[in-house]
Amino acid sequence: MAATPSEPAHRPESAAAGRPLRSRAWFGEGGKNGFIARHHLRAMGRGGHNFDGRPVIGICNSYSELTPCNGHLRLIAEAVKRGVLQAGGFPLEFPSMSLGEPFLRPTSMLYRNLAAMEIEEQIRANPLDAVVLLTGCDKTTPAALMGAASAGVPAIVFTGGPMLNGRFRGRAVGSGTDIWRMTEELRAGTVSQEEFTEFESSLNRSAGHCMTMGTASTMACLAETLGMMLPGASGLPAVDARRGTLAEETGARAVALAGSDLTPQRIMTRAAFENALKVNAAIGGSTNAVVHLLAIAGRVGVPLDLADFDRLGAELPLLVDLMPSGRFLMEEFAYAGGLPALLHRLRDHLRHDTVTVTGRSLSENCRGAEVHDDEVIRPLDNPVLPAGSGTAVLRGNLAPDGAVFKPSAAQPDLHTHTGPALVFDSLEDYLAVHEDPDLDVTAETVLVVRGTGPKGYPGMPEVGNLALPKKLLDAGVRDMVRVSDARMSGTAFGACVLHVAPEAAVGGPLALVRTGDRIRLDVPGRRLDVLLDDAELERRRAGWQPPAPHTDRGWTRLYTEHVTQADSGADLDFLVGSSDSAPPRQAF
Numbered sequence: 001m002a003a004t005p006s007e008p009a010h011r012p013e014s015a016a017a018g019r020p021l022r023s024r025a026w027f028g029e030g031g032k033n034g035f036i037a038r039h040h041l042r043a044m045g046r047g048g049h050n051f052d053g054r055p056v057i058g059i060c061n062s063y064s065e066l067t068p069c070n071g072h073l074r075l076i077a078e079a080v081k082r083g084v085l086q087a088g089g090f091p092l093e094f095p096s097m098s099l100g101e102p103f104l105r106p107t108s109m110l111y112r113n114l115a116a117m118e119i120e121e122q123i124r125a126n127p128l129d130a131v132v133l134l135t136g137c138d139k140t141t142p143a144a145l146m147g148a149a150s151a152g153v154p155a156i157v158f159t160g161g162p163m164l165n166g167r168f169r170g171r172a173v174g175s176g177t178d179i180w181r182m183t184e185e186l187r188a189g190t191v192s193q194e195e196f197t198e199f200e201s202s203l204n205r206s207a208g209h210c211m212t213m214g215t216a217s218t219m220a221c222l223a224e225t226l227g228m229m230l231p232g233a234s235g236l237p238a239v240d241a242r243r244g245t246l247a248e249e250t251g252a253r254a255v256a257l258a259g260s261d262l263t264p265q266r267i268m269t270r271a272a273f274e275n276a277l278k279v280n281a282a283i284g285g286s287t288n289a290v291v292h293l294l295a296i297a298g299r300v301g302v303p304l305d306l307a308d309f310d311r312l313g314a315e316l317p318l319l320v321d322l323m324p325s326g327r328f329l330m331e332e333f334a335y336a337g338g339l340p341a342l343l344h345r346l347r348d349h350l351r352h353d354t355v356t357v358t359g360r361s362l363s364e365n366c367r368g369a370e371v372h373d374d375e376v377i378r379p380l381d382n383p384v385l386p387a388g389s390g391t392a393v394l395r396g397n398l399a400p401d402g403a404v405f406k407p408s409a410a411q412p413d414l415h416t417h418t419g420p421a422l423v424f425d426s427l428e429d430y431l432a433v434h435e436d437p438d439l440d441v442t443a444e445t446v447l448v449v450r451g452t453g454p455k456g457y458p459g460m461p462e463v464g465n466l467a468l469p470k471k472l473l474d475a476g477v478r479d480m481v482r483v484s485d486a487r488m489s490g491t492a493f494g495a496c497v498l499h500v501a502p503e504a505a506v507g508g509p510l511a512l513v514r515t516g517d518r519i520r521l522d523v524p525g526r527r528l529d530v531l532l533d534d535a536e537l538e539r540r541r542a543g544w545q546p547p548a549p550h551t552d553r554g555w556t557r558l559y560t561e562h563v564t565q566a567d568s569g570a571d572l573d574f575l576v577g578s579s580d581s582a583p584p585r586q587a588f
Contacts (some may be wrong), residue, residue: 012388022260023056023587025583026127035580039117050090057395058128059085060119061095062140066297067100069137072207072238073160079244080132083251094122096323099139109231110459111216113572119147128153129258132250136160138215142292149264149299152581154257156357157228158250159220161238162330163208169200175203176491188473208238211330213322217492219286224339225279226268227356231365235338253357262445265300265578271351273304274312278349281313281390285326286490287404287498290391296571302522306393306402306567313390315381316349318408321376324386324493328376337374339371359499396529398509401501401567403528411479411494415523419444421516427463428450435470443472446481446519450510453485453503453511454563458550464488464498481521485510497528499566505547
C-alpha cells in the first residue's frame with residue numbers, strides 16, 4: 001500500500017463536491033509532517049487505505065462511569081463506527097469531559113463551559129472532517145453543541161436515549177419527578193424507609209438518561225428540532241434496538257457531511273431557534289433549556305433573548321403529556337410517534353426555512369409522521385394546558401434582567417401570590433433550619449435563597465426547587481413560592497422563580513431583600529417585585545458589600561471572572577461566537 005498517496009483514491013461524492021477535507025492537511029502531505037501523522041496511526045493497526053483520501057470522522061464520546069446516564073455510549077460508538085466505515089469514512093473516537101448530574105459537585109453547570117471549550121479545541125486541533133457528538137446527560141448535549149458550533153466543522157449529535165420507564169408497585173414512575181415527591185413524603189412520614197428503598201431500586205431499570213421530560217430529554221428534543229440530529233433520534237429508549245440502527249445511520253450521515261458547508265452555523269439559524277422555543281413550550285420542556293439555548297445561540301451569532309422565550313413560547317399550548325407537567329414518560333412519547341409526529345402536528349406553527357443535518361428542512365424530515373396516541377401527544381384543540389403554560393419570563397424590581405417560572409409545574413393558585421420573605425444568604429443556611437418545627441414560616445411565606453447564581457455558588461446549581469420546610473410538610477402543604485438565582489432540575493416541579501438576574505453575588509436586587517419584606521409574584525402579568533420603593537432599595541444598596549471570591553486559582557477563578565449572567569446563557573464572555581475551522585499551524 002502506498003504510504004503517501006498523492007491523489008485521493010476514495011472520496012465520497014459529498015466531500016468531493018464541497019470544501020477540501022481538513023484531514024488532508026495532516027494525512028495527505030508527502031513529507032515529514034504527513035509521515036508523522038500517518039505512522040502513529042499505523043502503530044494502532046490502521047492500514048494505509050485509511051489515508052487514501054477518505055473523510056476522517058471524529059466520534060466525540062462523553063462516556064464515563066462517573067456519568068451513569070452516558071455509561072452505554074461505548075456500545076453506541078461502535079454502532080456509529082460501523083456506519084462510518086460502511087459509508088467509506090475513517091472513524092477516530094476520542095473522549096470529551098463527561099458531565100454527570102449525580103456526582104459532580106458543586107454542580108455540573110460549573111463545568112458546562114469547560115467541556116464546551118475542550119470539545120471546540122479538540123475538534124479544531126485534530127484532523128477531523130466531521131464529528132459525531134455522543135451525548136446524553138443534561139449538560140453534555142449543550143456543551144457539545146456549543147463546542148461544535150464554535151469549532152465550525154460539520155457535526156451531528158446522537159444522544160444515548162432515555163431509560164425505560166420505572167415501575168413501582170404496579171405503576172410507572174419517573175426519574176427525578178417521583179424522587180422529589182417520594183423524598184418529601186419520606187420527610188413527612190407518609191412513606192416508610194423500606195418503601196422508599198424499594199422505590200429507589202425500581203426507578204432506573206436500564207441504561208439511558210432520565211425518562212421524564214427533564215433537561216436531558218428536553219435538550220435531545222431541541223437538538224433534533226434545531227436540525228442537529230436525525231429524525232426520531234431524540235425519543236427512542238436507550239435499549240431499543242432501533243437506536244443502534246439510528247447510530248449507524250448517524251455515522252454514515254457524518255461521512256456525507258464531511259467537506260460540506262452544512263456546519264452548525266448554517267443549521268442553527270434564527271429560524272431553527274424559533275422552532276426550538278415553540279417546541280419547548282409544546283413538550284413542557286425544562287427551564288434549563290433557557291440558559292442552554294441562549295448559550296448555543298451566542299456561539300453561532302444568532303440574536304436570542306429572554307423575551308423570545310416568552311413571546312414565541314406563548315403561541316403554543318402544552319401538547320405532550322409527560323412528567324413533570326403531565327402523566328406519561330419518554331417511552332410512551334416515542335411509541336406515540338416521538339418528536340417527528342409532534343413536529344408534523346405543529347407544522348402550521350413552525351418556520352420552514354430551515355436546513356438540518358439531513359440536507360432537508362425540518363418540515364421535510366417529519367412529513368407524514370403520524371401520532372399513534374392522542375393521549376400522549378395531544379391534538380391542538382385538546383391540549384394538556386392552554387397556550388402560555390410554557391416558560392414564563394418575569395421582570396420587575398426584583399428581576400430587572402429577568403427570571404423564569406414554569407407554570408405547568410406549579411400549583412395554579414400560586415401563580416399570583418403576595419407574601420412575606422424569609423431570606424437565606426446561602427443554601428446551607430436554609431438547609432440548617434428547614435427541619436426545625438419552630439421555623440417562622442407559613443404557607444404564605446416566600447422562601448428566598450440567594451448566592452446560588454452563576455458567580456455566587458459558583459455555577460448556578462439545581463437547587464431552586466427548595467425542599468419545603470418540615471413544618472409545612474407536616475401540615476399538608478406541598479407547594480409554596482420559592483425565589484432564587486439558581487436553576488432547578490428539569491424533572492422537578494413547584495412554584496419556583498428561577499434564574500433571577502442580575503444575581504445577588506453581583507449586587508442584583510435579590511441581594512437587598514430582607515426577611516419580612518413583601519414579595520409579589522404575578523405570573524399572568526409577568527412580574528416579580530419586592531414591595532419597596534426605589535429610595536429604600538438604593539439606601540440598602542449603598543451598604544451592600546460583594547462576597548469574597550470563592551478561590552484564587554484554577555477553573556473556578558476563570559469561570560467566576562468571566563461567566564455571564566443567566567439572561568445571557570451563563571457562558572464565558574470570551575467564548576461567545578464561532579471561530580475559524582481551518583487547520584492550525586504545523587508543529588514541525
